[in-house]
Structure formats: C-alpha cells, structure tokens
Amino acid sequence: MKDVIPYLFFALMGVSFQATLFQGIRPDFMLILVCCYSLKHGQNKGMAYGALTGFLIDSVNGFILGPNIFSKSMTGFLVGLIREKVFYWNVTLNTIVIIVLSLLDIFVVRICFEIFSDLPINNTPSEALIFQIFYTSAFSLLMYPIFNRGDEGKKFKLRGAVR
Amino acid sequence: MLFKKRPFIIIVLILLVFTLLTYQSLKGESRFSNLAVYPLSLIMQADSAVIGGVKNILGIGRWSEERRLIDKARKLASEAGRYAEIESENERLRALLELKSQRTDTVTAAEVFARDPTNWFQVLWINKGLSDGVLKDMTAVTSAGVVGRVYRVLGGKSSIILLTDVNSAAAVKIQPFGIDGILEGRGIRNCYLKYIPQDAEIEIGLPVVTSGLDEIYPEGLLIGYITNISKKSGEFFWEIEVKPAQDLNAVEEVVILRR
Numbered sequence: 270m271k272d273v274i275p276y277l278f279f280a281l282m283g284v285s286f287q288a289t290l291f292q293g294i295r296p297d298f299m300l301i302l303v304c305c306y307s308l309k310h311g312q313n314k315g316m317a318y319g320a321l322t323g324f325l326i327d328s329v330n331g332f333i334l335g336p337n338i339f340s341k342s343m344t345g346f347l348v349g350l351i352r353e354k355v356f357y358w359n360v361t362l363n364t365i366v367i368i369v370l371s372l373l374d375i376f377v378v379r380i381c382f383e384i385f386s387d388l389p390i391n392n393t394p395s396e397a398l399i400f401q402i403f404y405t406s407a408f409s410l411l412m413y414p415i416f417n418r419g420d421e422g423k424k425f426k427l428r429g430a431v432r
Numbered sequence: 433m434l435f436k437k438r439p440f441i442i443i444v445l446i447l448l449v450f451t452l453l454t455y456q457s458l459k460g461e462s463r464f465s466n467l468a469v470y471p472l473s474l475i476m477q478a479d480s481a482v483i484g485g486v487k488n489i490l491g492i493g494r495w496s497e498e499r500r501l502i503d504k505a506r507k508l509a510s511e512a513g514r515y516a517e518i519e520s521e522n523e524r525l526r527a528l529l530e531l532k533s534q535r536t537d538t539v540t541a542a543e544v545f546a547r548d549p550t551n552w553f554q555v556l557w558i559n560k561g562l563s564d565g566v567l568k569d570m571t572a573v574t575s576a577g578v579v580g581r582v583y584r585v586l587g588g589k590s591s592i593i594l595l596t597d598v599n600s601a602a603a604v605k606i607q608p609f610g611i612d613g614i615l616e617g618r619g620i621r622n623c624y625l626k627y628i629p630q631d632a633e634i635e636i637g638l639p640v641v642t643s644g645l646d647e648i649y650p651e652g653l654l655i656g657y658i659t660n661i662s663k664k665s666g667e668f669f670w671e672i673e674v675k676p677a678q679d680l681n682a683v684e685e686v687v688i689l690r691r
Contacts (some may be wrong), residue, residue, distance in 0.1 A: 285475045287549035289483055292681040294551055313441055320445055328469050330548045330555060330592060332585045334455040337550075342445055378552065385453040389598050393552055393619040401551045 276306050276318060284325045294397050296404035299326055299337075300374055302411055303344045304367065312349025319345030332388060336381035340374045347373075360413060367409040371402040473557065473589050476546040489655060521684075524569030528687055537690040540564045542572075542590075546685055554597035554617065556580070558686060562590045569648050570685040576632060577654040577677030578602075578642065579686050594680050595623055595655065603645035606638050612652055615640065615674060621681070622659065625672035632670070636661060640674050650689055 285299040307315025318404040323341035327334045351366060375398050382388055434649045455677050532538045542558035560566050572579040580600060581660045583593040592602055600617040604625065613628045625640060643653030659671035 277593055281472065281475055284472060285479045285546075288476050289479045289559070292547070295549070297550075299549075306509035316441060316445060321450075325472065326549055329472055329546075330550055330553050331469070332553065333453065335449050335456070338452075339446075339449045342449075378463050380451060383550075385456060393533045397551045397619055416650070429476075 272310060273318075277303070277321070280318075280322045280325060283322070284329060287330060290321055294400045294404065297371060297374065298408065298410040299341060300344055300370060300405060301367065301409045304348045304370065304409070305412070307345040307348035308352050310350065312346055315345030315349040316342045317345070318342070323342050332387050333379075333382070335385065336378040339381060340377035343377060344370050345372060353403060358408065363409060364406050367406045368402055371405050375402075447448060469586060473586075475526065476557065477559065478501070480545040506599040520566050523588055524575075524685055528685055531573070531575045531687055535687075535689065539566060539570060541568075541685060541687050541691055544686065552582075552619075553599070554594040554619065554680070555583065556592045556686075558590055558592060558688075559588065560688065561586050561590045563590040566590045567691075570611070570691055571649050571653070571689040572688060573653060574678045574683060574686055576679075577656060577676055578649065579680060579683055581648055582688065593629075595676055596621060596680055601646075602649050602655065603643045604640050605679050606632075606634055606658070608638075609633070610644055611626045612645065613672075623656070623676065625658070626669065626671045626672050628672055629668060630663060630670055632671065634658065634661060634670065634672070650690060650691075653689075668669075 279302055280299070283302050287298050288304035295388055303315065303319045303322055306318045310318075320338050323336075323338035324334070325339070326337040347370065348366065351362075356363065461643035489511045519684075528541050534540060540560050542564075544556050545559055547559040548555035556579070556668060558566075558572070566582055566585055568582055568585055570582045572582065578593045578595060580594040580597070582590050583590040594617065595602065595615065596617040596619065598617050598619045601617045602625075604611070604615045605612050606625075606628070609632070611628055611634065613633050614626045616624045618624055628634065636658050640655045640658065642649040642651055642653045642655060654677050656676040656678075658672055659675040662671045664671060
C-alpha cells in the first residue's frame with residue numbers, strides 16, 4: 270500500500286502536467302509511469318496501475334471511457350512479462366520497449382475508438398503521433414535514472430528466463 | 433491475495449473494459465468519466481497557477497558581492513519579464529473586454545487552465561461552467577477569432593473542442609465572395625476547407641468567416657485565412673488549408689458566446 274500512494278500521486282501529477290505544461294504535441298508520461306511501476310511491482314499490480322492511469326486519461330479527454338484503460342493496462346501486462354522473461358534492464362532495452370509500447374498504445378486506442386465510437390480519430394495526423402513516440406522515448410531516458418535507481422544491470426527474478 | 437490471481441485479474445479487466453465500451457457505444461456519453469474530472473481539474477488548476485508563477489521566479493543566494501549583483505540583475509530581468517507578461521495580459525484582457533462590450537451575445541469570459549493530456553484530441557479546459565451560464569455547443573472566441581465550441585460542461589468548468597480537432601466541423605464562407613464550405617480540423621495547427629468547387633475564384637490570404645448555417649457558430653466570426661490551395665486530378669473540389677486567425681496553442685482567455 271505504501272508503494273501505491275507515491276505512484277498514485279505521480280499519476281495524478283503526470284496527467285495534470287501533461288495537460289498544463291505542454292502546448293502542442295506532448296509526451297505520454299503515463300506510459301512511462303506504468304512501465305516504471307510494472308517493472309518494480311510486477312505484472313498484476315502493473316496492470317491494475319495501468320488501468321487506473323488509463324481511467325484518469327479517459328476521464329480528462331471525456332469522449333469514451335475505456336481505450337486508455339485497456340491500452341495502459343496492456344502496457345503494464347507486457348512490461349511485467351518482460352520483467353519476468355528478460356534478465357537485464359538497461360537504457361537500450363528501455364528505449365526499445367518504450368517505442369514499441371507507444372506504438373502498441375496508439376494502435377489499441379485507435380482500434381477502440383474505431384470500434385466503439387463515431388469519432389473520426391483516424392484523421393489524427395501521423396506526424397503528431399510520431400513526435401509523441403519520439404518525445405515519450407526521450408522523456409523515458411530522462412526519467413530512467415530516477416525511476417530505475419539501483420535497478421540498472423540488476424537481475425530480475427529469473428522465472429523462465431534464458432541465460 | 434487478489435493480486436496473486438493473474439488470470440482472474442486479466443479476465444475481469446478485459447470484461448470490464450469491453451462492457452464499459454459497449455455500454456457507451458450503445459447509450460452514448462457516460463457520466464462515469466465525470467467522477468475523476470473534479471479532483472483532477474482542481475489539481476490541474478493548481479498546477480496551471482504554479483507553472484505560471486514559476487515562469488517568473490529565479491534562484492536566490494547571497495554568498496558574495498558578485499553573487500548579490502548577479503541576483504539583483506536576475507531579479508530585475510525577472511521583474512522586466514513579469515511586467516512584459518502583465519502588459520501582454522492587460523492587452524489581451526482589454527481586447528476581450530472590447531469584444532464583450534461590442535457583442536450582445538456574450539455569456540462570460542473564462543481563463544484556460546489545461547489542455548487535453550493526449551495528442552488525439554485538441555481540447556481546452558476553462559474555469560467557467562454551468563453555474564456561469566455556459567452550455568454545450570456555445571462558441572468560444574478571442575479578439576483574434578474563433579477558438580472552438582463548448583463540448584462538455586461541468587459545474588464550474590467546461591471543455592472546449594478546438595477548431596483544429598479532428599472531430600470539429602463548422603459551416604463557413606470565404607469572404608468577400610461568400611462561397612460556402614465546411615471547415616474541418618486536421619488535428620494539428622491548420623484546418624481543411626471542404627466542398628469549394630474548382631470553378632470558384634479563390635486565392636491565398638482570403639479571410640474565412642462562420643456562415644451560421646450549422647446553427648452552432650454565430651454568423652460572421654473570423655475563423656482564419658487561406659494559406660494553401662491545391663487541386664487533385666479527378667476531384668471536383670479545391671483542397672484548401674486554413675490557418676486559424678487565433679493561434680490555438682496560445683489561447684489563455686476566451687469569451688463564450690450564446691448560440
């Protein structure tokens with residue numbers, strides 16, 4: 270429980286900063302947060318945290334509830350999976366994972382809107398989304414030392430991992 | 433204990449999300465989303481105020497004469513910056529007041545405190561809502577031009593969907609010829625003007641204003657100017673790009689107009 274409270278605070282502040290600090294294209298802080306939380310606390314808690322952050326994002330943009338809940342909990346699930354299967358976490362892996370997860374996040378959100386709403390979200394320019402991925406991976410590198418303090422090069426639980 | 437049962441969590445989460453999505457797609461807008469918006473909007477308003485304040489604050493330290501002078505210079509620079517900010521705020525507010533006094537259909541003036549946290553939508557949050565007389569689909573303008581329309585109204589806050597949002601459309605006409613068309617957002621800085629036939633004589637720089645035919649935006653409000661005209665072979669209509677007269681990334685205050 271003690272671990273959840275700071276991350277809950279980070280989630281609220283993350284959504285708030287994303288909404289107030291940036292003008293134009295903004296990075297996906299929430300994705301980075303979910304990655305960090307899932308890396309530290311595992312797949313199940315990561316998924317739950319992803320669902321919570323997704324709920325906050327969906328609430329603020331106010332169109333339909335669900336796309337970000339689904340995409341962010343999936344992010345928590347996948348990062349948890351990587352945590353169990355991959356035995357090293359470093360900057361390169363961090364960057365690759367963030368890029369892949371951002372792409373997946375965009376894909377899932379787009380599909381959900383496409384199926385469950387009439388919003389023409391497909392018209393969102395790809396350049397905005399490409400820059401979003403670029404900014405998110407850049408911010409994940411900035412946040413890396415803070416959130417992964419002491420974890421670099423450290424072995425995670427080697428359940429099912431191949432050396 | 434609950435967190436130990438992984439398949440249970442995954443299944444519950446997926447079922448919950450898809451039930452929620454299906455419910456919303458059948459019933460329309462959901463009120464659940466308002467639950468988190470109230471606490472979040474308070475945090476966002478506080479953040480917005482802090483960010484505004486931090487812009488003018490510089491570090492302070494007094495270890496030496498040199499340091500003291502550097503501090504003083506910084507303070508002066510900071511004050512000059514603050515005065516410039518106040519001056520520009522004054523100008524904006526004066527223009528808004530003028531706009532309010534010129535029009536009879538104004539409802540209220542409001543301050544922008546947040547934007548949509550994702551890149552999917554172009555939405556602004558303002559500090560006025562239902563309690564101030566703001567209603568859905570009212571028009572938000574500045575002295576420079578139209579910003580968008582009110583999309584979601586809460587007690588003391590509302591969200592405005594910008595002209596550049598992909599979900600935004602407005603009935604407009606090109607001045608001075610009065611050629612009617614539909615303006616659609618592109619998700620970035622500019623908008624598209626559709627359904628202008630290729631025999632229409634148009635040129636770059638012409639102003640685009642609201643026509644009032646959509647019964648949302650009042651007639652005659654400046655939207656922006658034509659910045660690009662192109663033609664695709666086999667198409668009946670021009671492809672026209674319009675740049676909003678108001679820089680929508682720099683909106684800080686708006687006036688809400690009645691429908």
